[in-house]
Amino acid sequence: MNKPIRICIDCAKDQYLKRFIERNGSEGSECSICGRNGRKNSVPIDDRSKIKDLLKALIRYYYSEWNYNSHFGGDSIESLLLNKNPIIFKIRVRKPKKNEDSIIYDFVDSFSWPPYADDPHKEVSLYYGFDESGRGLWMYPIPDRKSHYLEALSENLKKRNYFKYEKRALKLFRPFKKLFTAKIPKSSVFYRARIGIKQQKWKFMDDFDESEPIVFPYIKDSIGAPPPYLANEGRLNRKGISYLYLSNNIDTSICEIRPHPSHLVSCGSFQTKSDLIVADLHELDFYDYFGSDNLISIFVILNNLNVFFSMPIIPEEGEKYIITQFFTEVFRKLGFNGISYKSSITDGINYCFFDEQKLKYVENSGKVKRVTLVNYKIVDERYEIEEEIKDNVHYYP
Ligand SMILES: [Zn+2]
Secondary structure, X not given: OOOXXXXXXXXXXXHHHHHHHHHHOEOOOOOOOOOOOOOOOEEEOOOOOOHHHHHHHHHXXXXXXXXXXXXXXXXXXXXXXXXXXXXXXXXXXXXXXXXXXXXXXXXXXXXXXXXXOOOOOOXXXXXXXXXXOEEEOOOOOXXXXXXXXXXXXXXXXXXXXXXXXXXXXHHHHHHHHHHHEEEEOOOOEEEEEEEEOOEEEEEEOXXXXXXXXXXXXXXXXXXXXXXXXXXXXXXXXXXXXXXXXEEOOHHHHHHHOOOOOXXXXXXXXXXXXXXXXXXXOOOOOHHHOOOOHHXXXXXXXXXXXXXXXXXXXXXXXXXXXXXXXXXXXXXXXXXXXXXXXEOOOOOOEEEEEOOHHHEEEOXXXXXXXXXXXXXXXXXXXXXXXXXXXXXXXXXXO
C-alpha cells in the first residue's frame, strides 16, 4: 500500500489549514507537497483524520463551483491549486522524478474522494450534486452564500405571525448553541447614551462674583432601559419589550442613537453583576464549522444573520427589523442573556441585554458630551433621469 500523502505546515497558506496541522500534526515525516524530509509539523491526508473534510470545505470556502467543477465548464481543482491560490503555497519541486502536475494530482486525489457525503451530519461534500430539479451547484463561495432558509423566513414573517416559525428555529439552533456562545465575565463595563440632559443650571460661587452654566446628565434609571410600556420598536426588540442596549465604548453608544450636531448627550456605564452569556455573531470562526455539510449550512445561516444584525437600516425600512427581532426572541429562549453584534456605524460592538436587572449602573459614571460634527460619506449611485426607450432595453420592477 502506498504511504498516504502528507502536507506540512509550511505548505499550508490558509489559516484554518495551518491551525489544523498545528493541532494535529506530528514531527519527522516527508511532506508530499514540498518534498522536504523531517518536517517539523505535518499531517497525513487519510480517512482517519478530518483533514479531508477540511480541504473539501476550503475549496467550497474560496471558490464558486462554477470555478472548480469542470462539469460546468470551470477549471479543475488541480489547475486552481497549481496557480496562486489561498489554500496552499506554490509547490517547490525538489525531487527530479516528480513534477508539479503529478504532485498536485496526487494531493487532490487524496482528499476529493468520496465527492458526496454519505452522512451530511458527519462529512463534507465537494460538489452540490443532484436535487429534485436536477444537477445543481454552489454558485457562491461559502462566505458569500445566501441562506435559503433565511430568505424564505423573511418573506414568511411579512405575511404571518412569528410564532408559526419559532419552534423550527429553536430546533435548528439548539444543538449548535455552544458554537456561537460568548461569555461576558462578571464586572464587565459597557456604555449607554441618551440624547439630552436632565437639566442646566447656573452655578454661583459664595460671593456671587463668578457664575457659570453647568449641565447635569441623565443618570441611573433615567439612562437605563425604558419601562416596557414606553419601549418603541428597535432593531432587536418588538414594541412594548424593553431591552438594555449598550456598546463597548462611549463613542459607539453615542453614534448608535444618531444625534444631530450640537445635541447634548448624556452617557453612563453599566456593569454586569455576574457572568453572562451572549449570542455572538460577529466573531464566527469557520474552523468550528468545517466538519460536515450540516455545520457548513449552519455557518451560512449565522453568517447571514450577522449581516442582518449589523447592517444599517433607515427608519423608513423598519420592516427589516422583523427578522432581527425574531432571532432575538429565539436566542432569548435558548437561554442567552443577550446578543452582541457589530455596530453599523463605528468599529465598536453593540450589546443588547434582555434583563436590565443583571447589570447595575456604575455610580458616578455620568457624563455629558456635545456632538460637534457628524460625518457623512456620500457616494454616487447608478441612476437614470428617465427610462430609455429602445428595443433592446427592458426594465423590470
Ligand atoms: Zn511542505
